[in-house]
Each structure stands twice: as structure tokens, then as C-alpha cells.
Amino acid sequence: MNPPAPAAERQHRLLLAVVTAAVFVSVLNSSMVNVVVPVIARDFRASEAQIGWVITGFLLSYAVAIPLYGRVSDAFSLRKVFAVGLWVFAAGSFVCALAPSLPVLVLGRILQAAGGAAVPALGSVAVTRVLPPGERGGALGLIISSVGVGAAVGPIVGGLVEELAGWHLLFYGSLLLSLLLIPGALRVLPDGGQKTPRSFDLPGGILLGLCAGLFLFGITQGQTASFLAPSSWGSFLLSALAAGLFVWRINTAPHPFVSPKLFANRPYVAAVAVGFFSMFANVSTLVTVPLLVTEANGLSPGQAGLVLTPGAAALAALSPFTGRLSDRIGVKLPIRAGLSLMLASTLFLSTLGAGGPAPLVAAGMLGVGTGFAFANPPTNNAAANALPSKEVGAGLGIFNGAFFLGGGTGPAVIGALIAARSEGPALNPLHDNPAAAPFSDAFLAISAALLLALCASLALSNGTGASSRVD
Incomplete structure (x- = not known):
């Protein structure tokens, strides 16, 4: 039995509140950390190339994880996958907050991205599954507006918190906010899993992730070294190879990662x-x-x-x-x-x-x-x-x-x-x-x-x- 219209509308508003808040936290985390990277480099006495991994590690993990989360939500419970993503993001924030060295901080940032990628990947999926065509645009627009707010507020928050209490506190803030979102996500997000078991094409997912990750790594290497450097053009070459293998995989696998159609x-x-x-x-x-x-x-x-x-x-x-x-x-x-x-x-x-x-x-x-x-x-x-x-x-x-x-x-x-x-x-x-x-x-x-x-x-x-x- 479908819930009465007022109850359904209230559920939709709660869903939007949770997804919008999660997107805001994700963007806030990235934008406020970016402004304190020079301070982190000074504290760890890191070179420009070394400190760059605080951003690069996050970006690579994010690029690999986003398409994987979307496909996983087709086969498993969207609600649970979203909550797992928030837990992993919280774990990464905790590692970053306690990081005694740059390698540990980079590990925490990779965990943050691996979990945080669930937010944009699954937030739009949740809205699409709950709202019919003709009613999604306003909801998607509200989510995107939180991106603008997070991007505008993040540098201000990052600068103030670093000056008053140090950059470690920024990650404690991300940890607290993500933990607060988990109960709401488990309550209001749609389940969305397949009623019948559906196989997950892990090799296809890995190839797609490699294609995205290697492409972005080539871009970052081109920016820091040169697009003529072997680490850059070699990454592009491997990305193209992964893309070719991905196309072959989805056209030959009995249950491909995505349909070629x-x-x-x-x-x-x-x-x-x-x-x-x-x-x-x-x-x-x-x-x-x-x-x-x-x-x-x-x-x-x-x-x-x-x-x-x-x-x-x-x-x-x-x-x-x-x-x-x-x-x-x-x-x-x-x-x-x-x-x-x-x-x-x-x-x-x-x-x-x-x-x-x-x-x-x-x-x-x-x-x-x-x-x-x-x-x-x-x-x-x-x-x-x-x-x-x-x-x-x-x-x-x-x-x-x-x-x-x-x-x-x-x-x-x-x-x-x-x-x-x-x-x-x-x-x-x-x-x-x-x-x-x-x-x-x-x-x-x-x-x-x-x-x-x-x-x-x-x-x-x-x-x-x-x-x-x-x-």
C-alpha cells in the first residue's frame, strides 16, 4: 500500500535533506582541505611533489569509486551502500585527524575519497528512483545548490579553523558530520536492491575504474611534470588500453558491468x-x-x-x-x-x-x-x-x-x-x-x-x- 500523499511528501523532504547535507559535507571537506595544504606541507616538511599526493590520492580514489558505486546500487541495497560509503568516509577522516606523518595522511585521504564518492554517485540515483520524471529537476537542483554553498564556505571555514585550532580539527569536523548523517541515510534512503539476484561484473568494473584512474593520473602528472613525461603519456596509453578492454568485456560477458546499449x-x-x-x-x-x-x-x-x-x-x-x-x-x-x-x-x-x-x-x-x-x-x-x-x-x-x-x-x-x-x-x-x-x-x-x-x-x-x- 502506498503511503498517503502527505507522508510521501514528508519522506521526500527528509530524503532531500539527508542527500543535500551529505553533498554539502563532501564538498566542504574538499574545499576546506585544499586551502590548508601549504600548512600541512610545512608541518610535515614535505616537498611540493610529496604534498601533492594529499590531493592526487584523493582524486584518483574518487575517480575509480564513483562509477563503481552506481553499478553496485543496481545490484544491492542503495541505502546500505550509501551508509557504508559514509562509514568509510568517517574512517578516513579519523585517520587524517590522527595522522602523524604524510603517508598516513595520504592513506586517510584515499579512504575519505573511497567512501565519499558514494555521496554524488548515489545521491542522484536515490532522487531518480524515488521521484518520477517531471519532478526530479527541482530536487537535483537543490542538491547542486549545496555544491555552491560548500565550495563558497569551505575555504573560509578551512582558513579560520586552521588559524584557531590547527588543520587536524578540520578532519574531526568531517568525522562528526559524516557520523551524524548515517542514521538519517539508513532511515530515509530507498532500498533499491534487485528483488532477484543479479551478478556483478567485477572485471568490467575494475577496467572502468582503471580507465578513469589512469586518465586522471596522466592529467595530474602532466600538470606537475609535463604532458610529454613518460608518467603522463604512459598513463594515457594504459587508460586507452583499459577502455578498449572494457568495451570488449561489456560486449562479451554474459552479465556485463553495463549494457552496451x-x-x-x-x-x-x-x-x-x-x-x-x-x-x-x-x-x-x-x-x-x-x-x-x-x-x-x-x-x-x-x-x-x-x-x-x-x-x-x-x-x-x-x-x-x-x-x-x-x-x-x-x-x-x-x-x-x-x-x-x-x-x-x-x-x-x-x-x-x-x-x-x-x-x-x-x-x-x-x-x-x-x-x-x-x-x-x-x-x-x-x-x-x-x-x-x-x-x-x-x-x-x-x-x-x-x-x-x-x-x-x-x-x-x-x-x-x-x-x-x-x-x-x-x-x-x-x-x-x-x-x-x-x-x-x-x-x-x-x-x-x-x-x-x-x-x-x-x-x-x-x-x-x-x-x-x-x-
Whole structure:
């Protein structure tokens, strides 16, 4: 018997509260730790290459785990898998808080990522399974708004806590918050397991994880060493090999990790491409702008953070609205409008922001944040609506994995472009500040990624109701 409407609505609100809080904690943990990495390096007397593993270890573990969690939730209880992820995240936080050395801290960060990857991977799956098409957009938008809040608050919290009590306390905070979320997750998340046993293709999952992890490792090596270094191109080669073996596996295994038909699903593949390139552009901009205003404008790190604030505020405020909008009018218009606004804003930054006054840069970031708020929740909605019910977990796991890889790839590629830029005028003929030419070119490259996202959006399905779901 279905629960009465008020009871069901209350259950949905509790579900959203738990998932949104979990996403906030996950993003808060990452953003507040990033700002204290220099202090951790000083305390452990670590070199730049050594301390980089605090971030790299986390990213690699995250990239491998995200697609695996999605598929596991198709075969087992989503509620229990989500809770296990929070327990592992809490264990990693505890190890980090007590870490007496850098290797132990890196181990804790790997555990944090292995558990924390369950949050984005399964949060969207839970919403998709509980809410029907036509009602998911607002919920997905609310979840994404918590990303903006966590990203904006994290650096402030990280800096204040480190100054007042030391960086170890940050991990105690992550530990406490994750433990508080576990009872709520066990109470309100859907069970979601298969009623009949379903085999889990472990070799296929390992190959997909290797493909993602090696690709991201090649990116990080390219950023820290060179894309011509053997550790970088060798990782890309091995990633391509793993991808080829993964394709072979899903086409030959009796019960593959995902159905090959998933990659023939044109609207779904289009949503994955839009997610990858839009995240590539968004995170690249978030990383490039602080470098620009500190080097070209002479701002302090705190002042650079203020330049980013308008965009983060727009993302947090507008995401629930744009998600609901995509439920009412379809996903195509909000996505294309958002990507177009992001493109106009990065071109503005390339022309006037690079080397220009800080208020102009903040205006450009407001445009990027607003555009991302219009594009991102509907893109999540488009991916969910394009999936058959039996592939929701695996499909959204791959979508979130591609989304995360876009965010990891963008800053490395754009950073390498800035570092390799030689003297001379900018490629943008409208830019007239040679001292900031590398940053102008960087925003031009980000604009190219947004053009690719716009092209991919042409293949999206615009369904808003149950007819948009392929079963």
C-alpha cells in the first residue's frame, strides 16, 4: 500500500535533506582541505611533489569509486551502500585527524575519497528512483545548490579553523558530520536492491575504474611534470588500453558491468558529454581566476576569494529554480541558455577581464556561475530521464564519473597552457594587455570547451514526463 500523499511528501523532504547535507559535507571537506595544504606541507616538511599526493590520492580514489558505486546500487541495497560509503568516509577522516606523518595522511585521504564518492554517485540515483520524471529537476537542483554553498564556505571555514585550532580539527569536523548523517541515510534512503539476484561484473568494473584512474593520473602528472613525461603519456596509453578492454568485456560477458546499449543511447551520451565539458569549463575558470587576480591585479588570496563569490552565490541561489524549470519546459532550453551565458562570460573574461579591473572579473564570474546554474541541474535531469530503470545506478555512476573527470581535467590542461604560453600578443584580437595574454588565451580555450558542450546539447532529448524515460 502506498503511503498517503502527505507522508510521501514528508519522506521526500527528509530524503532531500539527508542527500543535500551529505553533498554539502563532501564538498566542504574538499574545499576546506585544499586551502590548508601549504600548512600541512610545512608541518610535515614535505616537498611540493610529496604534498601533492594529499590531493592526487584523493582524486584518483574518487575517480575509480564513483562509477563503481552506481553499478553496485543496481545490484544491492542503495541505502546500505550509501551508509557504508559514509562509514568509510568517517574512517578516513579519523585517520587524517590522527595522522602523524604524510603517508598516513595520504592513506586517510584515499579512504575519505573511497567512501565519499558514494555521496554524488548515489545521491542522484536515490532522487531518480524515488521521484518520477517531471519532478526530479527541482530536487537535483537543490542538491547542486549545496555544491555552491560548500565550495563558497569551505575555504573560509578551512582558513579560520586552521588559524584557531590547527588543520587536524578540520578532519574531526568531517568525522562528526559524516557520523551524524548515517542514521538519517539508513532511515530515509530507498532500498533499491534487485528483488532477484543479479551478478556483478567485477572485471568490467575494475577496467572502468582503471580507465578513469589512469586518465586522471596522466592529467595530474602532466600538470606537475609535463604532458610529454613518460608518467603522463604512459598513463594515457594504459587508460586507452583499459577502455578498449572494457568495451570488449561489456560486449562479451554474459552479465556485463553495463549494457552496451547504454552507449548507443544518444540522449544519455549527449548528457554525459555536456556534463564533462561544462564541468571542464566551470572548474577551469574557478582555478584560473584566482591566479589571474593575484598575479595581474595584485590581490590577496582573501580578496581573490571575494571575486569568486558572485558566481558561487548565483549557483547556490538559482540551481533549485533551474531544476524545476527543466521539469516544466524540458531540458534543452535551460541547458543551451546556460551554456551560451557561460560562453559569453568566458569570452568577456578573455577580452576585458584578463588584466582588467577586479570588478570586471567578478562580473564575468557572476555570468559563469549563473550560466552553470542554468545548465547543470537540467543536465543531471536529462541524464536521469534518458536511462532505463534497470541501468539508473550504472548510468548515473558513469555520468557523475565523467562530470568529475571534467573537473579534474580542465584545470590541468588550462594550467599547462598558461605555463607553456610564450611572450606575445593574445590570440583574442580584441585583447590589448600583453602582460595578461596567457590568461586571455586560457579563457579562449575554456570557451572552446563550452562550444563542444553546446554542440553535444543538440542531441539531447527534451522530454519532461514519463515518456522521456526509456524502459
